[in-house]
Amino acid sequence: MASVDTPVNDALQRRLSIANLVAQVGIIVTGGAVRVTGSGLGCSTWPMCEPGQFAPVFHEESTWHPIIEFGNRTLTGVLGIIALALIWSLYRKSAPTRRDVRPYAWAVLALIIVQAVVGGISVWVTLHPAVVGLHMALSLGLVSLSTYLVYRLYRPRAxxxxxxxxxxxxxxxxxxxxxxxxxxxxxxxxxxxxxxxxxxxxxxxxxxxxxxxxxxxxxxxxxxxxxxxxxxxxxxxxxxxxxxxxxxxxxxxxxxxxxxxxxxxxxxxxxxxxxxxxxxxxxxxxxxxxxxxxxxxxxxxxxxxxxxxxx
Incomplete structure (x- = not known):
């Protein structure tokens, strides 16, 4: 008979895993908005938006391209915060022990960091389609991994x-x-x-x-x-x-x-x-x-x- 890992009912872990998944899908949408609006170089460099400026500086000649691009970058930071919160929830003493799930949560955080670096490289190489494509592929990989993480926190696995x-x-x-x-x-x-x-x-x-x-x-x-x-x-x-x-x-x-x-x-x-x-x-x-x-x-x-x- 097959053995089964029974899910542990921890509301915080589940909610954070869902928040992570929603945000991973969401950044695909915001990344798409960057592409179709031509805002990929709204910030001319990375990790700063402009040389010596972390965020865009607005003036009369400003367009909405820096806002869209910087907004997408900001969502990457939100993803990192959610991933860290999820990892914390899996290690806190008051929570059920879920050692089986922890590697997936760490993998999500690691891929978010890689994803951010690839996004920065895409700016450095003036949006070369191969690098931009890798950026999208990593997002889809993160969506799959995040979905499985949600599954493991909600469902038993034979x-x-x-x-x-x-x-x-x-x-x-x-x-x-x-x-x-x-x-x-x-x-x-x-x-x-x-x-x-x-x-x-x-x-x-x-x-x-x-x-x-x-x-x-x-x-x-x-x-x-x-x-x-x-x-x-x-x-x-x-x-x-x-x-x-x-x-x-x-x-x-x-x-x-x-x-x-x-x-x-x-x-x-x-x-x-x-x-x-x-x-x-x-x-x-x-x-x-x-x-x-x-x-x-x-x-x-x-x-x-x-x-x-x-x-």
Missing amino acids: TDPAALPRLETSLHVAIAAVKVAVAIIGVVVTGTGPHSGDADKPYRFAIDPLFITRIHAGAAWVLVILVAIATYLVAKRSSLAARPWLVVVGVLLAQGLLGYIQYFTGLHPALVVAHMLGSGLTVVAITWAIARSYALDTRSNSREPNSRLGL
Whole structure:
């Protein structure tokens, strides 16, 4: 019989983990706003905004670009504060001991620091699309890690993954790999498009935008097919286990529809930012569904005592 790590009901830890996840998704949105408004070089250097000035100095000739860029940088500081608070909550004496979760919280903090440095480098290299793309990839990695952290604080985790059919575990690996590929290709698509992050110094990949967009769409459809197969197999075993996968299907279809709409309407900035938000939410849904598949109660139609909607 598989052993299970039972979640500990500590409200502060849970709330901080959710705050961290919301902020990680939020910074994708604010980063998108920086790109589509051409505010990436609103602060000309890093870590200072301007030489000798930590924050932008406003005068009559000022534009809103420094405000948007500095606001996005400020959110990075908020992420760091939340991560430190979460780590503190996991070590405080009055809280239940969660040694199993602590490495994930430290990893979140470490990646936030790396993310900030990469963001600074992107300014130093005048928003080279490869560095900007790495910035986005790190954000999606942080979203996945933060989602799993929330899961571990809310759900039990079966420690015997072999209890799942081999085909399902293989599908999980394939889904994760294809999602990574979709995200990376999506970053390249953005790197060939009009939203470079700065209107005066556009720096683009020398790749045919239509060609790479078709590759991106094809990879996305492969992901949809894999998720549909996984959902079908899980539903045959347990309707409860299938619910998170149905959410993934819904999010993927909505994200795909949004992608087609933004493409055929000329990449409207608001739609581009919404598509970036959708990318973050897709990572949340897939990470949660895969993690949830290994919970003991989803191997049949029995309901976990603290389960809500089977998610």
